[in-house]
Amino acid sequence: MASKNEKAMKRFFLTTAILLSSVLASYADSLPSAVRDTVIRAGEKTIMIKDGEDDFEVIIQESMPSGDTIRNEKIFRGVYRNGRSIEQRFRNTLINRPNRDKEMPVWGTYGFGSFEWGELKVDDSHSDIGRSHSYRVSIQIFGDIYRLNKYLVLTYALGWDADIYRITDSKTLKNIDGVTTVVDVPGRAECTLTAAYLKAMPALAFNGVGSNLTVYIAPVLRAKVYSAATTDGPDDRLEKLRRVKLNTFSVEARAGINYRNAGIFFTYSLTPLFRSGKGPKLHPYTIGLSLSL
Structure with a gap:
């Protein structure tokens, strides 16, 4: 009876060790990409650079304190891949400017x-x-x-x-x-x-x-x-x-x-x-x- 319990315990510990090693290996594989991400703070603006395998992304946000809270407003996003670029600029509503979705690109300040x-x-x-x-x-x-x-x-x-x-x-x-x-x-x-x-x-x-x-x-x-x-x-x-x-x-x-x-x-x-x-x-x-x- 004791031998059966010992065998079951060994199987449990062996299975746990295999799963734990797989999780650690996956986490180790993700570390290089995290290290490549860069965050630069200049005054109230934050510049984030995310470096991927095939492209890199640049996001600029501005922090706007209001009372006890701080709201972040995205003002620029750019994706650069294989010599090509996709840029989005998020501007503020002015005279009669349509209220566009913040995730939609608004090109320039005219037109x-x-x-x-x-x-x-x-x-x-x-x-x-x-x-x-x-x-x-x-x-x-x-x-x-x-x-x-x-x-x-x-x-x-x-x-x-x-x-x-x-x-x-x-x-x-x-x-x-x-x-x-x-x-x-x-x-x-x-x-x-x-x-x-x-x-x-x-x-x-x-x-x-x-x-x-x-x-x-x-x-x-x-x-x-x-x-x-x-x-x-x-x-x-x-x-x-x-x-x-x-x-x-x-x-x-x-x-x-x-x-x-x-x-x-x-x-x-x-x-x-x-x-x-x-x-x-x-x-x-x-x-x-x-x-x-």
């Missing part, structure tokens, strides 16, 4: 577009221009210029504005003695004043690192490239006035709030719509919505 629509009005409630059914349509590209700190970012936008003003109550625009004037039209008529602008907008945005919410203020510099007033008269005859005395250059003040890829904005023109002494003294303003594509 993101947005579409905007806003109701267009003027600061004179008695004006026949822009009293109702007037609007602005815009398309633009935008991006980052420079992040000043964890909360403030300099950004830019370049694009086009199309302003459409409705002139109702059977009135139209005519040039009288070199001055664009609103005049009555016999019968029923509708007049539309259209102006197209090329615009540039440098902005200061409040956008925390990793945040989807952005608040910004900006001057908008605009240059008129086209303008015309079209009148649909009572006899279905179209009349077009091309020499509308609008200001060629104008400056607007703009403020807006964006969350992810949608936002609202307000603009007010510091420059009158018409040239001085060449038309009604009107300052347009817009309240609108924006959507990033």
Whole structure:
């Protein structure tokens, strides 16, 4: 009986020794790859280099303390293999930038577009221009210029504005003695004043690192490239006035709030719509919505 127990114990210890040696051998094989991994810390950034058999990977993270916790934000990942490279840069959401998955690559700091629509009005409630059914349509590209700190970012936008003003109550625009004037039209008529602008907008945005919410203020510099007033008269005859005395250059003040890829904005023109002494003294303003594509 004792001999049987001794044989069973020997088998148990032998089996345990074989399994333990296999585990130790596997651990020893994994040691060289662990030794090849490198971690470099520079300020709040951590650079990790993982060296594999066929490639190596570089990951850069930034530590962001918040109270008693520290959150790591991945800002770069690169995989290099056989002379080829795959790089991903993770940037922060700025003016109307889509909220992309953090694991998806966002290339560069430009090339993101947005579409905007806003109701267009003027600061004179008695004006026949822009009293109702007037609007602005815009398309633009935008991006980052420079992040000043964890909360403030300099950004830019370049694009086009199309302003459409409705002139109702059977009135139209005519040039009288070199001055664009609103005049009555016999019968029923509708007049539309259209102006197209090329615009540039440098902005200061409040956008925390990793945040989807952005608040910004900006001057908008605009240059008129086209303008015309079209009148649909009572006899279905179209009349077009091309020499509308609008200001060629104008400056607007703009403020807006964006969350992810949608936002609202307000603009007010510091420059009158018409040239001085060449038309009604009107300052347009817009309240609108924006959507990033």
